[in-house]
Amino acid sequence: MGVLGSIGQRARHVAGWFTQPLLPDDLLGTLNPMWSRREPHARVVGVRRETADTTTLLLQPGPSHPEHVAGQFVGVGLRIDGVWQWRTYSVTSAPGDRLLAVTVTALPGGTVSGALAHRTPVGALLRIGPPAGEFVLPNPVPEKLLFLTAGSGITPVMSMLRDLAGRSESLSGAVLVHCDRTPADLVFGPELRALAAATGLTLIERHTALEGRLTPETLTDVVPDWTARQTWACGPTAMLDALTEHWARAGDPDALHLERFVPPTPVADGLTGGRVSFTTSGISADAGPGTPLMAAGEAAGALLPNGCRMGICHTCVGKLRSGAIRNLHTGDLTDTPGLAVRTCVSGAAGDVEIEL
């Protein structure tokens, strides 16, 4: 294992004088990609076919991979035809499990999801980003829980359920309404049924091919006390939009927590924009308010490192040399020179220089 890794940063600094112009991490990564901290990898150690189009990949991440919180997602990078492609997937294993699981549904025409679900053998190396996402349960866990999921929307909730069951948190009284086309489409079906039998979780399976979609009206029929519950919902955009509207009208909007599987939209206020200079490329561009630095640079002809383009994979990071940037998702300002910033989710707050 990474001897250098355990000696710590000081040793890495000293070792850097010997590995110049490379970093010690570059050499470790050449010897074994799993040893790299700068480019964390995970090895596929198990593949479980869940349904015809859905596969769970059991991953062994490197030692530096931070633990996720149940409900969070990770960026997963896969080299296809020589190009690193990044997508995000909810972690389906519980925090503390020996292996990290992601469950991937092959989308029609999806090159990355198809490759991950059907053509990723045991032993394959993937890149993996740090866990992220706000779709998590608070601590302490609310007493009356309601989970509303559809299709692959079950994935973040699966991690929560496994986590709660493993920590002997009470699931009795909790309700999970899950929608899928047919019983055969339900990912984790047998495990969910067993979990319901063992913990007292109320599992309501809805098969939309027969019963139609879940609507706010039918919700009251299946979960009469939904207004008294804290709700975590994940599924197609149309369903989440309908739920949002319904909670705003008839319930408490603060009691509804959503995971949309799409990049959050940039925050609207306090964005200034400015001129961004990529010092290594020698290219400058005007970045309008809300425009990611990367997009501005690319529009001006810079071929910048990029990956997921949504702040997950950290492929696009460059050092901030001068000026301030604003995180387009949170609105946070950063003006510490030397800090690595993600150009795909950072906008200019005045003129900035990025070492890329």
Added chain:
Amino acid sequence: MPPTPITFSPQIKPSAAAHLTAEQVEALGAELDAIRAEVMDSRGEADAAYIHKVIAVQRGLEMAGRGALLFSRFPPAFVAGTLALAVAKILDNMEIGHNVLHGQWDWMRDPRIHSTTWEWDHTTPAEAWKKTHNYEHHTFTNVRGKDRDLGYSIMRITPEQDWRPVDLIQPLTNVGLSLIFEWGITLYDLEFDRVQEGTKTKAELQADLKVLWRKLRRQLAKDYLLFPALSGPNFLRTALANLTANVIRNVWSHAVIFCGHFPDGTETFEEDRLEGETKGEWYVRQMLGSANLTGSPLFHIMTGNLSHQIEHHLFPDMPSNRYAEIAPRIREICDRYGLTYTAGSLPKQYGKVVRTICRLAFPGGGKKKGAPVTALPVQTGPARPVNGAPVRLAG
């Protein structure tokens, strides 16, 4: 750096492409664009595997070489270690560094093998190199007065450059430059000549020097202090081995690079050519200004595929492992359009470069012996290139 800036005598002469009509030049450009698109669209796993392999081999050789040199007291370890390290440095600078810094591998979206993040085992910082090389040299290739690579601002490499007495010693300058080529490039990238000229400020120079020093001290410490110290009583031998490896890399890269643009058959251009230059004309200039080296696949890798200088200058950001595949097609295009495709073995081409350098150490040298000359009045005094004579660089 020389105190006197290099000047050029005005010349009017036809290019080797003078017989092409504007339509032909554009048709040629379209053919080259098509080849480029075809190769760029087919970049894939095999290419990615190639560069990863070269990088792994380079790092393996470097670690093995430096490992062996810990025991540099033993002659076999000294020789094997020095050679392994020299090859590693050559691969690092040429097939990997030069090409990664051109952005040839940026398409892989790998932040570790990317032109904006790469640093190489060379005293000049990657950033400085990219400016003088990628932009200035590749955009203004062989344009006199614009391409500072022509003679590297210290030698008279084309007869159109005015002769100065200091040029008399340029055969020696060339040998010296060959031995310290890495340092030559480092000084060259600082652009002292532009500071004198007034087109670069003292403050800019100071900023560059600061960046250079940050890198330089690490480069020097590694080769001449840290690894020698690691080898304990073999300190001096290891330092000598590292110096030798650096010099081998210098001599090799100098030879390859000088063969890229300066042998007979390559052409230099007037600055006014740049005005309104079309893509097709740009391609023609790149082809006529460059020369290839012939050799085995291993030879091509060791030259960083700069042996395919013509292909590289046409498509600087195409992955270097693909140049060999398009070379026959480029040659065929050159033949079809009646353009020179200059190629030869390294000894032959380098011999021509040395001959040119020796000839141009003396005034004149613009007229190639035996070349057709138009019937203009013969000039007296130092031989000057005759208007209308074909452009040849040899003396």
